[in-house]
Amino acid sequence: MSGITHDLAALADIPRLTEWLDAHIPELGKGALRTELLHGGTSNVVLTLDRGGPQMVLRRPPAVPPPGAERGVMREARVLSALNPTDVPHPICYGVCEDREVIGMPFYVMEKVEGWAGNLRDEQIHNEPPFDKAPYEYGLAYAIVGGLIKLANVDYKAIGLETFGKANNFLERQVDRWAGQLASYPEKYPGYEKRHLEGYDEVEAWLRANARPTRDIGIIHGDIATTNVLFRHGPPARLAAMIDWELSTIGDPMLDMGWLCGGLRDERFPDMTSAHGLIDVTNAPTKQALGQYYCAGTGRDMADFDYFCILAGFKVGCIIEYKVAAAAAGHLPTEVGEFFRRSVDGGFKRNAEFIRRIS
Template identity: 60%
Template sequence: MGLQHKLEELVDVPRLSRWLDDNLPQLGDGPLQVELIHGGYSNVVINLDRGAGSMVMRRPPKVPPPGSERTVLREARVLKALAGTDVPHPHCYASCEDETVVGAPFYVMEKVEGWSGQVINQKVVHPAPFDAMPWEYRIPYAVVDALTALANVDYLAVGLEGFGKPDNFLERQVDRWSGQLASYKEKYGYPGRKLPGYELVEQWLREHIPPAQKPGIIHSDLGTPNMLFAHEPPAKLNALIDWELSTIGDPMVDIGGFFSGLRDERMPDVAPTSLHDTSNWPTRQELARYYAAGTGRDVSHLDYYLVLARFKAGCIMEYKVAQAAIGKIDSKVGDWFADIVAECFSSAAEHIRRCC
């Protein structure tokens, strides 16, 4: 009863059926069957079936976070733009800005089959046989194949002019994320805390901005939970999903974020902190060479992007510590994030001292 009630709040079946009649006749003309696939904080995913196969609707939750209505339409735009490219993604069939249909903007996309990483006990777990050698070794190569294809897309040619602000993209990064960190004081009444390594990392990033490269599409939220892989080995990525943070800028930012949790050949004594078990994955250097071979991009400044990824993550996740400090979330959750944030800045500072 509770699930049905939630679905009724998210989908007005008669109204949506009429909209589908006009905009997606290929879904069929039978009675509309809806099923909740995922109901999260930032988005809701609902299976749609009218007898001619399933599609997936993505919309904000009933009580949406700020900006989610705009975000869902940005997702639809980038997915439509990727049609016809080599980037693995779910095809977007149609989008709707009219909030009177289901109570919020939404889009309908292809239902892609595949497995995703699942977060269990604060670690990402993959299904057999991709949880062990030799098959797990191929997973990051499949991801880099997708990022290579994404970096090679001409964002202007596919209609994404104005989707982001690529000019001086890297020059704005430190101010953006340090400003977000500082905002928690006003937003939560959080005085902040000493974060060892922060000052070194912030200064180093400001002083070592790499030369600008050709801008492209950035996914911004990489990890196997946001991917769909083919069920049969070897690992092959069927689709990158969850494009809500995508923008236009330096695609190497995606590489820095994904490589942050990988082993580094220069520091064999360091086991990187990651939600994924990357002990049997290729090293950062192996995958950087692979990415460079596929894109022609300069990866000589990889250290900058690795450090930036840790800096950005630390600045963002400190909001959980701030929320715990004012009693908005459980203190144990706050303590867990406090350790993660501290590690972000300390490990980035150690990386600078040892590799830069």
Template identity: 50%
Template sequence: MSDLFSADQFEALDTWLAANVPALGEGALIADFVAGGTTNVVIKLTRGGHAVVLRKAPVMGPPASGKAIQREATVLKGLGGSRVPHPRFHGYCHDPAVAGGPFYIMDLVDGWAADLSPIDNQMAFPPHFAGGDLHYLAYAMVDGIVEMANLDYVAAGLEGYGKPDKFLERQVDRWGSQLASYPERYPGFESRDLPGLAYVADWLRANVPDTGRPGLMHGDYAMNNVLFANRPPARLAAIIDWETSTIGDPLMDLAAYCGQLRRRDGPQPASPYLDTALFPYFEDAVDYFAERTGRDVSRIDYYQILAKYRMACIIEYKVAEAAIGLAPPEKGVRFDGLVRGLLTEAETLARAAG
């Protein structure tokens, strides 16, 4: 039995695993909580010396959490046999009687993820990667975007996974609508007049480039959403947390990740989690991607501006939470600075682009 499931659910899960994940072996099933939040719960399952990971929608999660789990299962299944680093997919179940909600099973990946240091709120790395090898970590991150961009998503069975037509044209309204929804989602919070927001939104609408060929994009590609191999040389063991993935424009992932890197010229990023002096230049990382994909990166600044606008719209909810007492005031102050910093960077880039 496990505190994570009812007795009936645990028995049903045990039976389902025996039928659908024979690689787990035989013996008593042990379930250990790994992580969880409002969108998903991660549980390690062990039996007979073998281990896998169960990822499921939380019991009291938002209505879309079950659909997000199904989408993650779909993309992981499609990635089987591809060059995209990912956990091996074992199966998906939508029956709530089995584990209390939709879930899927994937391999337990042997690797490490960057995490925030409680001391200085900086990304912390294992000792054998700290220092000079950070350049290689950055290029390993870009390698992941390269493999997603080069994936034949139709052959992978992901043709209907997203709506790539007019993808860029929809982005400003998509994220602007989310920003506008926060007063309703967080009663007591009022929309703020954010300097630069209107200018950046208008500039993005007026300067949409021709969308390149569609590809798989992660949607939240960052160092805390990948697992690196445990020993040098730096390489990705798996990309995880696929809940925001879609078929769209891979340059969005590239711009979002590389936006943390310093530029040779122009405005420098507000990168509170990274010491950018230890990482390569933005321009070098973008060129590295272009050489390995053949994609046109001449309008990368547009994607940079869009990525910063998008992130500012998303993380404003942290300010809303703090404003109504759902988070500490100091968290609200920190995210207020991040939102304003992102919009300042985006506006500076937009005005420089003309």
């Protein structure tokens, strides 16, 4: 969908990279270095590294990085390195390089985890068989929540992440944070004009009127979905690793549950469907079932669960509107912008309707 192309030679200077790997990651082997493009996007690219030993992957910004891409890659490296001694399913980080002289950008090297992820194509998320149908698909969400439980239970200070995010007043700052980012797009993306988002004002007003104080602090993945995790091949559903930690921070980890569950079926309102239509929610648990499972594993309760689902929906809408803006500015294909326009519009309208029903 992205239409992005990358020059492999421009992403990895083989002689320089080989010298660095020799010095810092001997576990990779000593053979001739072979690299391939595993994934390429607008914010980062992933290359496979093969020297005859265990395969690993290198993650770096693209040759022409967007603002903040280098910082995002280094933040990913920091959180993955900190998680290495924990039981949180994640790729092991083997080494980090901040020296731009090696391959032109900072990068890190991590484990190549075997598994599969949800694949977004034709505006729908497709799962690997047999997880594309009941009953196997049902277990995927529970497997993800199992990983989120382990993440929420990590003592972030004990693993050196006390300064990874601003914990104080985390929830109290969220609406201003994401509303401010949304308001910044017309200036950042010439050609994009602020547009009316049906339901946005209602959602923002509800969040401000129902603000919750920050009480629980932990590590947040920030972008948890079947497309950003790896599952083991074959049933039953088993989580191999959570990947793509670009939006990770320190705050209330139940926000991850709101992000994961916001578009799922609500037991009180069975007629409300997913806002974006990316998944067939009939083969997924209800958000209440997943929330109760999460609370049982973390010692939380369901009292504020609706709030976290609405806040997460507000956050994701404000963030992905940048795709609409980038397309308007000519940085992304028009069809990409239209896809995300529909997703943003549907999300705010659905959350506004949800608020009317629970009020």
